[in-house]
Amino acid sequence: MATVLLVRHGRTTANATGLLAGRMTGVGLDDLGRDQVVRTGDRIASVPVATVVSSPLDRCAETARAIVDRQPGAPPTEVDAELTECDYGQWQGHRLEDLTTEDLWRAVQSQPSTVIFPGGESLAGMQSRAVAAIRRHDAAVEAEHGPGAVWVAVSHGDIIKSVLADALGMHLDMFQRLEVAPASVSIVTYGASRPRVWATSTDSGDLSWLARSVPSGDAPVGGGAGTPAPGSPGA
Template sequence: MATVILVRHGRTTANASGVLAGRTPGVLLDVVGRQQAVRTGERLAVVPVVSVVSSPLERCRETAGYVLDRQEGSPTTPVEEGISECDYGDWQGRTLKELSAEPLWATVQGQPSAVTFPGGESMAGMQARAVAAIRRHDAAVEAEHGPGAVWVAVSHGDIVKSVLADALGMHLDLFQRIAVGPASVSIVRYGTSRPEVLATNTDSGDLSWLRAAAPAADAAVGGGAGHE
């Protein structure tokens, strides 16, 4: 099985000002976000990745660039619409403080599977297309590069959370329990019998163990020995 490293983009000007950017063009990383992306690129430099797939939005392509800057070789760099930001419709561009007063806000927090953003997409639809895109790329990477291959997907907070929820076997209504910070790293392997979530929401720590970690078909009963 291949390994996918899920990276959220670094902090943006919209994040810092409490605005729901959505798919608004021209939203870029701020100074802190660039520093976060550099740090993530440095963490991933010890892992030879075969592909860096990015959401088409600028903040993700910027973050992907910092990852690619530290990679040797020539990873492929496709843009994937399936992992683009949720279409928040009429909510896009409004402040989170303002949106928290909307009746739909409580449903977003407690029952996201029932949410369709006015003028936008449903959260269930968002998860379905994101998971399908990640699994499609993962299968293609494994078919081309073998089960030990590692690749990166750079996307958005709600997208990464929804992919992790699926990998963890969680209902979408529980996905708000997952935190995904700016430029954080989460790691998933899809196996023949089940996905395996190796890490979530990390922003520090050595990842060199991914170079030598042999994917296992079965879970280690008792937890196993871990990596050195």
């Protein structure tokens, strides 16, 4: 089975000022965000990536370029609108501190499966399209490149949280328990029996083990031996 690295875009000017950017155009990475995605690209550089699929929004495109630029052989890239940010409708462009006073805010926090943003989409619909897109790309990568292939999906915080919740078998109402930091890497495989989540929201650590071994589809009883550290026997 293939392995997908779910990468959130780096910090943006909107993130830094507490603005819900949504699908606004022209929202790019700030200086910290650009540093973050360089570090993320350097982490992933040790893993030959089959393809990079990105949300069409500027902040994700910048993040995807930082990853591709550090890959030997420049893997192909693709833009998929199904990985774009949630359509927050009338909430888009507002400050988060102002949105906390809205009646809908409580439902967003505690019962997101019931939420439809005014003039926008539902969080359930967001999850459905995002999960379907990730699984579709994952199957295509494995069919073309084999079960050891690794690919990257660059997207947004709520999108990645919803994909992780699905992979973990969590109800959408619990997805706010997950945190996905800017420029973080989460790792998922979709096996025949079930998805497996190898890591969530990591911003440091070696990823070269992904180039040395194919994650197993079955869960080891007792937890297994883990992945070998670089330079250790079996690495």
